[in-house]
Amino acid sequence: MVNPNALRLTVTAETWPIAGQFTISRGAKTEAIVVVAELSDGRFRGRGECVPYSRYGESPAAVAAVLRQFASPVADGLTRIELQRAMPAGAARNALDCAFWDLEAKRTGQPVYSLARLPPPRPLITAYTISLGTPEAMARAAHDAAGRQLLKIKLGAEGDPARLAAIRAAAPEAELIVDANEGWNPDNLAGNLASCAQAGVTLIEQPLPADADEALRAVARPVPVCADESAHDRASLSALSGKYDAVNIKLDKTGGLTEALAMAEEARQRGLSTMAGCMVATSLSMAPAMLVAQTARVADLDGPLLLARDRAEGLVYEGSLVYPPLPALWG
Template sequence: MRLEINRVEMPLRNVFRISRGEISVQETVIVQLYDNGESGLGEATQSSYYTHSADSIIDSLKQLEQELREWEFTTPEALWEVAEERLANDYFALSALDQAAHDLYGKRHRTSVFERKGMNWHNVPQSSITVSIASIPQMIEELQGFAGWPIIKVKLGTSDDLAIIQALRDSSDAVIRVDANCAWTVEETIRNSIEFASLGVEFIEQPLPADAPVASKRVVFEESALPIIADESCQREDDVRECDGLFHGINIKLCKCGGLTPAFRMLDEANSRGLKTMVGCMIESEVAISAAAQLAPRLDYVDLDGAALLARQPAQGVKVQHGKISRPSGFGCGVTLNTTLV
C-alpha cells in the first residue's frame, strides 16, 4: 500500500462562530490510499478543541507511510486494528486512513460501504444545517439564507440564547435543534430546556462541559424538558457505555472515534442500550461527508452540513441539499477528488 497526503485550505461561505471561537478558512488533510492500481479517499480536518492541527495529522500519517508499504490490504477492519496501535494518540489521522480503506475496499469489490453493511438507502433522515453565533439580526439573515432546509441546528452559548431562539422561531417553522458546545451550567440547561420546549425545539446537544461531574450530567438527564445528546462527551467506543443513563443519545463523528470501523461498532452499542443515534461532522469537504453518510440509513438524526458551508469543494461526492442526502453513487464512499483544487 502507498499513502499520498494533501493539505488543503478551504474557505467558508461565511465566518463560522460557536461558543469557543470562529473560523473563516478550514485547513484539512485529504489522503489517498493506493493498492494494486486502486485508490481510496479519506479526510481529517484540524480542530483546536481536540488539539489536532493539520501539521500534527500529517506528521502522524507520515510515521506510518513506510510500514504501510509492507502491509497487505485485506479489509478496512483488519487495517484499522493494526493502524490503531500506531495512531492511538491521533484518532483524526486514524479516521482519514480508515475512510480511505473503506473507500478502497468498496471500489475493489464494487460495492458501497452502506451496502456492504447490509443497508439500503430508504427512509434516510434529513440533515440539519447550522446557524452559527452572531448578532440576532445576523442569525436571522443567515437563517433566511437556508430557506428550504427543514431542520436548523443553532449554535448557542451566549447571554442572549433565549432571545435568539425566540427570534429564529418567529422567523421560521423549521425544526430547531440547539448545540451549546459545553457552554452552559446545570441550572442554565434546565431553565433553557423548559423555555425551548415551549418553542418547539427538538433536542439539546452537549450543554455541559465534557468533564462536568457525573452527578451534574445525571441531574440534567433527569430534569431536562428536552432530550440531551452527547457530542464532546462521546468521542470513543468506550464512551457510549458511559453515556448510558446520562444522555438520551449520542453524536458520532468519524474524526473523534477513529473512522467508520469504530463508528459502526458505536452504533451497535448505542442501539443495544436504547440510545438515539446521530452522525455529525466538522467543517469538512465531501470526502469526509461522503464517508459519514454511509452511516445514515441506521440513524435517528443526521447533521452533515459541513461541506455545504464551504465556498468551494476539493472533491465531489455525497450532496446534502435542503436537508436531503443524496444516495452515494459509484462504489466505496462514492467520492472523487478535484485534482485542480489540491
Template sequence: MSLSVTYRRDAMRMREPFRISGYLLHAMPATVVTVGDGTHFGRGEAAGVYYLNDDPPHMEREIERVRDALEAGVDRQGLQSLLPPGGARNALDCALWELESLKKATPVWRLAGVPESKPQVTTFTLPADDPAEILRRLEAFTSATSIKLKLEGDLAADTERVRAVRRARPDVWLSVDANQGFGAKDLEPLAAMLVDQDVALLEQPVRRGSEQLLDGWDAPLPVAADESILDLKELREQYRRFDIVNIKLDKCGGLTEALAMAAEARRLGLGVMVGNMAGSVLAAAPGFVLAQLCDVVDLDGPYFLAEPGADRGIFNAGKVMIPADFWGWGNPSSA
C-alpha cells in the same frame, strides 16, 4: 500487499466566518489521504478535533510515525490498534474502506452491512450570532426542514436567538448546540426556554469533563453528547448521562469505529446521530453511510465551504445524498 500512502493539506475556507461558543471559525483545514495498491486508490479526509489540538500538522505527524506499518499493508482492523482515535486514523480508515470498495466494485455501504444509501434529511446549522445575522443566514435555508442553532452560553442572548429562529421558521424541526457553553445553574432555565420554543434536542450543554453536572437532572427534552463522547470507550463510560450520541468520524477515528459505536449505542438504549467537523463531500461521504443507521443527521459541512460548487449538488429539498458516481462512496457497481 504493500501500500502507498500520500497526503495533502487543504485549507477548507468557509464562505463566511462561523461563530460557535468560544470560537470564530474562518476555515476548518483538513488532511486528505490517499492509500493505493498500485491499481486502485482510496481517499479519506479529516479535519481532526480542533478542541483537542488534533489539527493537520498533528495528523500528519501521526501518519509519519506509523508509515512503515501502513505501507507494509495494514488493514482496517490492524489500524485500530496502530493509531488512537482521531483525525489521522479517520482519514486512513476511510481511505481503506474506499480502496476495498473499488477493488471489489462493491459500494462501501454494502461492505459495511448497512441499508442501501437513500437521501436523508439533514440539519443546516446557524451560527451563534446576533439575531439579525442569524435571520439573514436563515434565508438561504428555505427548503430545510431541520435546523440546528448554535448557542454561546449567555442565556439571555441565546433566548433571543432561539425565539428569532422559531418565529421565522415555526415549521422546522429545531435543535440547539451549546458547544459546552453552560454551567449547572443555567440548565433548568435553559431547558424551560427550549421546551417553550418547541426545540427538539439540546446538544452538549456542559463542558467536557464536567458531565457530572448532568447527574440527577431530569431534562424535559433529549440531551445529546458531542464533545463528551469521542469514541467507543467513552460511550460506555458516559452513556447514562445522555439520550443521544453524536458520532463524528474525526472524533472516533473513522467509519469502522463509528459503526461499532452506533451498534453499541442502540444496545445501550441511546439514539444515534451523525455529525461532521465541516469538510468537503469526501468527509461527508463516510458519514452518509453511517447516516443510514441514524435518528438525526447533521452532514451540512460541504455547504459552508467557500469554493464554488464545493457541495457537488449533494443537498436537495433539505436532504443530503452522495451521488452514485462518487467513487466507492456512491455505488460504483451501478454508476
C-alpha cells in the same frame, strides 16, 4: 527489496474557504483545514479526509505527521483491522480508515455498504447550521433558511433564550435542534433547557463542558440531550448513562467508519439514540458518514454547504436532502 505491490500512502493538508464565517461558542473561522490520506496500489486508489480539531489537542501538522509515520507499516501490509489497534481514535485514524474502505471498494468493485453488510444508503434530511450571532443576525439567517426542514442552532453564550425566541419566530415551521458546544453551565442550564422546550427544540447537543456534565443527572431534561464532546468511541458510552439520551457520532472522534459503525450499534443496545455529525469539511468527509447516518435519529452532514466551494463530484444537496456519494467521490 522493495515490494512492487506495496501500498503507497500519500498525505496532504488542504485549505477550503468557508462561505462567510462559521461561529460557535469557542470562536469563529473563515476556512476549513482538512488532511487527506490517499492509498494507492498503482492501479486503484482510496481516499479519506479528516478535520483535526484543536479542542481535542489536534492540529493539521501533527495529524499529517502521524499519518506519514504509517507509510512504512502500510507498505508492509498493515490492514484496516490492524489499524484499529495500531492508532488511537481521532482524526488521523479516520482519514486512513476511510481510505482503506474506499480502496477496498475500488479493488473489489463492490460499494462500501456491501462490504460492511449494510443495505443501500438512501437520501436523508440533513440539518443546516445557523452560526452563533446576535438574535437579529441569527433570525435573518433562520428566515433565509426557513424552507429547510431541520435547522441546527449554534448557541452557548449569554442571551441564548432571546436567540431562540427570535429564530423560532423567523422559522416557525422548521424542526430545531440546538448545539451549545459546552457553552452553558450548571447555573443557567435549567433556564436554557426550559427556553429550548418553549421554542419546540427537539434535541440539544452538549450543553455543559465534558468535564462538568454530571449536573445533567440532577436536572429535569424536558428536551433530549445528546453527548458530543463527552463521547468519542465505544469506550466512552458507559459514562453517558443517566446524563444523556443520545450520542453524536462523528468519524473524526471515532477514528473512522469502522469504529463509528460499531459505536452506533452499541449505542442503540444501550438505549441511546444516535446522531451522525460532522465538522466543516468537504464531501469526502461526509461520504462515509452517510452510512452511519442511515440509522441515526438526526443527520447533520451539512459541512460542504458551509464552504465557498466543494470537491468535484461532491455530494448532491437538494433542499434539505443529501444524496449518497457516487463511487468517483468515495466508496
